[in-house]
Amino acid sequence: MHKPYIVFPLLSALLLSACATNDLGEPRDLNKTQTGAIIGTVSGAALGAIINHRNRGKGALIGAVGGGLTGAGVGYYMDQQAKDLQKQLQPEIQRGDISVEKRPGDNALLVSMTSNTGFDTNSTVLKPGYLPTLNKIAHVLNQYGKTTVTVVGHTDSVGTHTYNQALSERRAQSVLDYFASQNVNPLRLESYGKGETEPRADNVTEAGRQLNRRVELWILPVVAN
16 A cells, blocks of 8 residues: 555545536436445544544645635535536446535535446456546546545455455555546545445345445545634
8 A cells, every 4th residue: 555645544536626617417316225325335433534634734735735725615616526526427427337425514525436347356457448437537636626535445245354455455546546647636645445344235245245345535625724
């Protein structure tokens, strides 16, 4: 795992061009099962750990992104970013390969990608067919520079805990490294692996295991105060 970019648990990617606007329509609704699974992947405590980690290095981060967001501009900025991600990723969203969720109350965005579309079994090498999707995300991240992105890898329960933990870390790092190669500021990027510890579905069935094999991007605004 790439030490300079490590964080605590989960998170995401992105942001800004203060003037970025978008005429995107309403985001596609997820069914109750999908929504529950996505919301259930991260506890308030986990998100709090990410926020606290960022706050410890806040001064350097604010300088790196050219100043933090303030007041009502924070929510607007994140709303616009969510809309741009939804617009760019509409084909993937419609296929069920990816979801983009704006969490109410904390201005965090969660982009969740099924890992079977990104990696072969037991592999940490990004599939060529996955790169166009990551390019779209990187494009939005470079537009919205006043955010941080934590890439979190997850696995199913097949195999040992030690193996799954290492696999999740390496997969998250592969995604982070790709974003860095697409000119996303490395100071905004972190990665973390959760192994099999945070399933969003039952590991008894293959369908459940496919949901659990995923990569998540947690996106947080850089706030000035």
